[in-house]
Amino acid sequence: MTLRFDKLGVVIAAIVAYAAFAAPFATFRANRIVPGQARSVLEALPAALGTLLLAILIIGGIVALLRTPLVLRLAASVITLAALAILIGVAGGLLTPAGNTFARIAPASGFWLLIFAFTLLLADVLTRLDLSPSARVGVLAVAALAIGALLVSGSWDSLSILKEYASRADSFWAEGSKHITLALGSLAAAVVAGVPLGILCHRVEALRAGVLNVLNIIQTIPSIALFGLLIAPLGWIAAHVPGAAAAGIRGIGTAPAFVALFLYSLLPVVANTVVGLAGVPRAANDAARGMGMTDRQRLFDVEFPLAFPVILTGIRIVLVQNIGLATIAALIGGGGFGVFVFQGVGQTAMDLVLLGAVPTVALAFAAAIILDAVIEMTSTKRRADSE
Amino acid sequence: MRAWLPALLRLALLVLLVVFIASPGWFEPLLRPLTENGAPAIYNQGSLLTLTLLHLRTVLVATVAATIVAVALAILVTRPAGAEFLPLSRSLVNIGQTFPPVAVLALAVPAVGFGEKPTLIALFLYGLLPIFENALTALTTLPGNVMEAARGAGMTGWQRLMKVELPLSAPVILGGIRLSVVISLATATIGSTVAAKTLGEVIIAGLISNNLAFVLQGGLIVAALAVLIYDGLSAIERYAARRMGREAE
Amino acid sequence: MIEIEGITKRYNGTAVVDDVSMIVEPRTIAVIVGTSGSGKTTLLRMINRLVEPTAGVIKLDGADNRSLPGYQLRRSIGYAIQGHGLFPHRTVAQNIGTVPLLLGWDKDRIKARVEELMTLYQLDPQAYGPRYPHELSGGQQQRVGVARALAAEPNVLLMDEPFGALDPIIRTKAQEDLLAIQKRFGTTIVLVTHDMEEAVHMGDKIAVMDAGKLLQYARPAEILARPANGFVETLVGSSERPFRLLSLGRVRDAVEPGGAEGEAIPGDASQRDALAELLWTGRPALPVKGADGKPLGRVTVEGLVKRARPA
Numbered sequence: 001m002t003l004r005f006d007k008l009g010v011v012i013a014a015i016v017a018y019a020a021f022a023a024p025f026a027t028f029r030a031n032r033i034v035p036g037q038a039r040s041v042l043e044a045l046p047a048a049l050g051t052l053l054l055a056i057l058i059i060g061g062i063v064a065l066l067r068t069p070l071v072l073r074l075a076a077s078v079i080t081l082a083a084l085a086i087l088i089g090v091a092g093g094l095l096t097p098a099g100n101t102f103a104r105i106a107p108a109s110g111f112w113l114l115i116f117a118f119t120l121l122l123a124d125v126l127t128r129l130d131l132s133p134s135a136r137v138g139v140l141a142v143a144a145l146a147i148g149a150l151l152v153s154g155s156w157d158s159l160s161i162l163k164e165y166a167s168r169a170d171s172f173w174a175e176g177s178k179h180i181t182l183a184l185g186s187l188a189a190a191v192v193a194g195v196p197l198g199i200l201c202h203r204v205e206a207l208r209a210g211v212l213n214v215l216n217i218i219q220t221i222p223s224i225a226l227f228g229l230l231i232a233p234l235g236w237i238a239a240h241v242p243g244a245a246a247a248g249i250r251g252i253g254t255a256p257a258f259v260a261l262f263l264y265s266l267l268p269v270v271a272n273t274v275v276g277l278a279g280v281p282r283a284a285n286d287a288a289r290g291m292g293m294t295d296r297q298r299l300f301d302v303e304f305p306l307a308f309p310v311i312l313t314g315i316r317i318v319l320v321q322n323i324g325l326a327t328i329a330a331l332i333g334g335g336g337f338g339v340f341v342f343q344g345v346g347q348t349a350m351d352l353v354l355l356g357a358v359p360t361v362a363l364a365f366a367a368a369i370i371l372d373a374v375i376e377m378t379s380t381k382r383r384a385d386s387e
Numbered sequence: 388m389r390a391w392l393p394a395l396l397r398l399a400l401l402v403l404l405v406v407f408i409a410s411p412g413w414f415e416p417l418l419r420p421l422t423e424n425g426a427p428a429i430y431n432q433g434s435l436l437t438l439t440l441l442h443l444r445t446v447l448v449a450t451v452a453a454t455i456v457a458v459a460l461a462i463l464v465t466r467p468a469g470a471e472f473l474p475l476s477r478s479l480v481n482i483g484q485t486f487p488p489v490a491v492l493a494l495a496v497p498a499v500g501f502g503e504k505p506t507l508i509a510l511f512l513y514g515l516l517p518i519f520e521n522a523l524t525a526l527t528t529l530p531g532n533v534m535e536a537a538r539g540a541g542m543t544g545w546q547r548l549m550k551v552e553l554p555l556s557a558p559v560i561l562g563g564i565r566l567s568v569v570i571s572l573a574t575a576t577i578g579s580t581v582a583a584k585t586l587g588e589v590i591i592a593g594l595i596s597n598n599l600a601f602v603l604q605g606g607l608i609v610a611a612l613a614v615l616i617y618d619g620l621s622a623i624e625r626y627a628a629r630r631m632g633r634e635a636e
Numbered sequence: 637m638i639e640i641e642g643i644t645k646r647y648n649g650t651a652v653v654d655d656v657s658m659i660v661e662p663r664t665i666a667v668i669v670g671t672s673g674s675g676k677t678t679l680l681r682m683i684n685r686l687v688e689p690t691a692g693v694i695k696l697d698g699a700d701n702r703s704l705p706g707y708q709l710r711r712s713i714g715y716a717i718q719g720h721g722l723f724p725h726r727t728v729a730q731n732i733g734t735v736p737l738l739l740g741w742d743k744d745r746i747k748a749r750v751e752e753l754m755t756l757y758q759l760d761p762q763a764y765g766p767r768y769p770h771e772l773s774g775g776q777q778q779r780v781g782v783a784r785a786l787a788a789e790p791n792v793l794l795m796d797e798p799f800g801a802l803d804p805i806i807r808t809k810a811q812e813d814l815l816a817i818q819k820r821f822g823t824t825i826v827l828v829t830h831d832m833e834e835a836v837h838m839g840d841k842i843a844v845m846d847a848g849k850l851l852q853y854a855r856p857a858e859i860l861a862r863p864a865n866g867f868v869e870t871l872v873g874s875s876e877r878p879f880r881l882l883s884l885g886r887v888r889d890a891v892e893p894g895g896a897e898g899e900a901i902p903g904d905a906s907q908r909d910a911l912a913e914l915l916w917t918g919r920p921a922l923p924v925k926g927a928d929g930k931p932l933g934r935v936t937v938e939g940l941v942k943r944a945r946p947a
Binding site for chain 1: 479580
């Protein structure tokens with residue numbers, strides 16, 4: 001049997017070799033702001049565990065490097081990622097001097113590169129497996145459960161990002177729920193307003209170019225400026241419209257953030273509604289009219305069901321975009337995970353930045369996978385129905 | 388007459404933008420009502436012209452780098468030797484698009500420190516995706532009989548790429564660059580939260596000192612730049628597409 | 637001359653072209669006919685090595701076609717395909733000049749050749765040379781496609797359903813043009829089609845393929861008269877057979893002495909046209925005239941009917 005190399009595997013193996021032997025595995029800092037000192041795998045872990053990890057990494061790298069069956073590659077990537085996840089926690093516990101609450105242990109570049117390399121391998125395997133939409137959501141759920149279990153078990157508690165979390169656990173969950181409320185609430189508002197607006201634009205041609213142009217221009221206004229610009233009008237409303245202030249409308253805070261996200265969300269929703277409706281086959285429309293459907297019946301029984309996957313794609317764009325943009329809300333006191341990001345940037349405390357950025361990325365990522373799966377399910381179901 | 392109107396409006400916008408950046412003082416009376424307690428109406432901690440040029444330079448550098456890398460990658464994964472990477476590159480692009488720009492920016496700071504560098508990295512990474520996606524779409528949906536004719540005429544792989552595939556893909560790739568530039572123009576403002584010299588500085592100064600005039604002028608300059616550049620690139624794209632007898636998107 | 641010797645192409649173990657041998661004589665047209673999936677296009681594409689054979693040898697004028705790198709080989713062979721495949725980003729003149737440019741001809745020679753071909757194809761070089769393909773009609777695009785294939789004066793021209801996308805009237809014209817140009821340049825042509833009518837009309841010899849195998853390779857009259865098996869017979873179309881056979885012959889070869897009433901038919905017309913005219917007008921005989929207008933004699937229904945059967 002001749003050994004054949006996998007092209008992606010060569011890249012992965014090179015990253016693994018560099019990250020495992022030449023790059024630091026963890027960083028030790030005396031407190032949260034000073035520069036850190038690098039620790040290699042063998043310095044960060046007891047000899048037995050360190051050797052075990054290196055062995056796992058070498059085997060994982062070889063499995064990636066050679067042309068191996070998909071199942072083996074899947075096992076290698078999952079086992080290696082699990083080993084890395086557990087052992088970085090162990091390293092954190094061991095490197096922290098007993099009783100020292102100032103010291104910070106963070107995963108270093110080597111660790112992140114290893115995670116990247118084996119995630120790449122896992123992504124490649126999952127892509128090649130060509131999973132069904134529900135299976136993809138299943139994989140996501142398993143990964144989320146595994147990470148959740150590690151968090152709850154406390155095995156990562158010694159790591160710097162979780163030390164940041166520990167000192168602000170309450171505000172983390174408060175900002176988190178604010179973040180999600182902002183992203184989902186503005187999405188809901190945009191759907192409620194945008195879909196009818198899209199239908200209107202589809203029916204009234206004179207309106208279409210104008211509405212889409214205005215929405216396009218709103219998209220070009222930088223988010224931080226739009227957030228800021230809404231402070232004044234909302235402040236005016238709070239001061240002059242009876243009951244507005246009582247309803248929680250303020251010049252700064254959540255209200256302008258909500259309105260800004262809503263405005264940004266309108267374009268994808270309206271544009272995709274228009275595109276989706278325009279894509280309804282003429283024959284289907286003609287047939288519906290020929291059978292004597294009223295305009296309303298045609299809209300709800302023919303056009304809307306056929307345009308639904310496209311509208312859903314618009315909603316996916318909006319949700320992922322909103323989860324990201326909601327971080328900006330922190331700049332105008334709107335809350336959300338951005339609070340930690342900008343506080344962290346201000347204090348040059350990168351662990352705090354991570355505390356805000358990592359959940360944001362995770363949320364956006366999960367939202368994208370779930371909505372992609374839903375879109376695929378609705379459109380394949382439709383295709384199967386029409387056959 | 389009506390056909391001239393959009394062009395005229397754009398020209399007016401361009402003139403207005405140039406005049407505003409060159410001598411913002413003339414517009415002071417317009418912005419004055421937005422300020423309180425005698426705060427300055429025109430950004431006074433630096434020249435708007437310099438900031439605009441720095442802003443554009445940052446976007447340009449990031450976009451050029453992103454274009455080179457994205458197109459090179461798209462070419463690589465559409466060659467027989469790189470075909471193995473095609474499905475993976477598709478999923479990576481899909482995953483990459485879920486990374487919020489602020490997160491990319493913030494995560495880049497630990498690696499390279501404050502200033503222009505993290506902004507360039509964030510813009511570069513974020514700009515890669517639309518260009519890569521468009522280049523990939525263009526290169527994988529070339530008309531089959533044209534490619535067959537190119538091979539049949541005896542073109543080498545390199546000649547096919549340079550003389551047929553890239554010219555035919557140009558309009559769609561340009562579309563990706565246009566999207567990327569518009570996203571970058573807006574995202575670059577966030578760079579000022581990590582001390583990059585961009586127009587975001589003006590907006591953030593306004594947010595901090597509660598000066599609406601600053602927020603407005605910073606935001607409008609960026610928006611005007613985006614609209615003008617978007618239109619300019621669209622026109623180039625339409626020209627390229629028309630020459631090929633294709634309808635622009 | 638093209639010598640195809642024991643050519644086989646397998647994809648994942650399935651033979652798409654199965655041990656095909658045939659010889660195309662210089663300055664003749666060989667037409668490969670078959671249903672879709674018969675392997676005819678694959679066979680054609682192995683001649684200029686767009687597809688590499690699994691086994692067998694193809695020789696062009698005695699030289700193995702693997703003696704040159706594939707791209708150099710293809711520059712010496714004309715190639716025209718269905719839907720023309722013109723480069724949409726290049727002008728008509730640039731399209732036609734593609735292969736000469738690849739071969740490094742100098743500018744003046746390319747220009748002269750492009751103009752020669754455009755004139756030959758009734759396209760004014762001044763008017764059409766600078767246009768882009770999408771500004772041309774379907775028939776014009778097809779002509780440019782064939783002109784491009786002929787640009788570097790190839791000895792061999794391969795054509796894959798070149799007239800497939802044309803409407804019947806333009807199609808007939810394109811076929812006549814090709815026959816005229818083939819005579820003029822003496823090009824050896826291999827043409828793939830699924831249309832037996834076209835095959836009978838164009839081919840000096842016809843190769844019938846099915847499921848990768850070459851079933852019969854013979855002159856059209858032979859194929860029509862003595863189909864090798866049931867498949868060839870079906871493809872030939874038993875109800876069409878007599879008329880196709882007649883279409884191969886000229887009226888002058890069926891002339892009988894004597895005269896007849898009415899408008900004379902030219903001696904160059906096909907016997908099929910003569911029979912159609914006789915049947916339609918209900919007359920027993922037609923007068924025949926030569927190219928110079930002099931009467932040659934007459935053709936009769938009886939005489940033609942005899943010729944509509946295999947000898």
